[in-house]
């Protein structure tokens with residue numbers, strides 16, 4: 001009987017996990033992120049982390065949880081409410097400066113604390129808070145105490161760990177990112193040359209108001225890790241700066257080509273990365289009036305109607321192979 005069970009365990013890969021989402025963590029006066037290597041496309045040089053805030057999702061994995069599903073046996077269940085408390089408690093113990101580092105720290109602590117857990121999947125979206133600007137005797141300066149939740153676009157991080165044969169935590173997969181950029185280029189984008197057949201109604205466009213929703217994700221190569229050194233850390237703000245710069249510079253023939261060019265620039269700027277992935281949506285405005293009283297290029301637009309197009313693409317370091325250096 002035992003042999004059959006073991007064989008089944010090897011051949012049947014069951015999906016099994018449970019956890020907690022929307023764990024909102026706000027840590028005040030965390031370590032500042034300093035010593036980041038700057039790039040020409042961005043003036044980002046660090047984060048003060050007066051408020052280090054994020055929305056965390058965590059899931060625990062392990063064969064030990066099987067009977068909680070199959071027999072209602074809760075004896076090895078870490079309640080998801082306790083997971084939430086665990087994450088919040090660790091926020092007080094973390095002395096690093098990045099979400100990637102924090103998630104790794106929490107994942108390791110889970111495996112240390114609970115022997116029966118075999119793996120952890122944890123991800124987060126970071127809230128960026130910007131200093132309020134206040135007027136006083138010295139002119140308009142940063143408040144240092146009052147912050148506004150900065151932007152819609154959010155740094156993203158994902159870490160998956162598993163216990164190895166020696167019982168120690170190992171990284172299985174991880175990814176960093178920036179999600180939910182909304183970028184409009186008012187002039188200088190086209191889309192033409194696509195298949196024209198009995199299904200085509202879209203007019204070719206030689207100067208469209210290209211509006212994209214964009215999420216960008218990147219992975220470090222095996223010799224580098226996002227929580228290793230600030231000098232090798234790739235910040236969401238920097239990748240965002242590259243995306244905005246390329247969008248500005250390039251007269252793009254399509255979103256497909258635009259994201260490829262952004263990906264190549266990111267890999268060229270950051271040799272410590274092995275790949276960059278994109279998810280984009282096309283929200284290009286509809287043109288309502290081609291002319292206005294202002295003359296020149298002035299027009300009137302409105303939001304597009306659904307459905308919306310999307311693109312997904314991963315750029316690898318090999319894609320740079322036949323390019324000269326800048």
Ligand SMILES: O=c1[nH]c(=O)c2[nH]c(=O)[nH]c2[nH]1
Nearest residue numbers: 191202253254255256282309
């Ligand atoms: O950049 C674009 N890529 C497409 O594949 C596409 N298809 C479409 O209708 N509009 C666009 N725009």
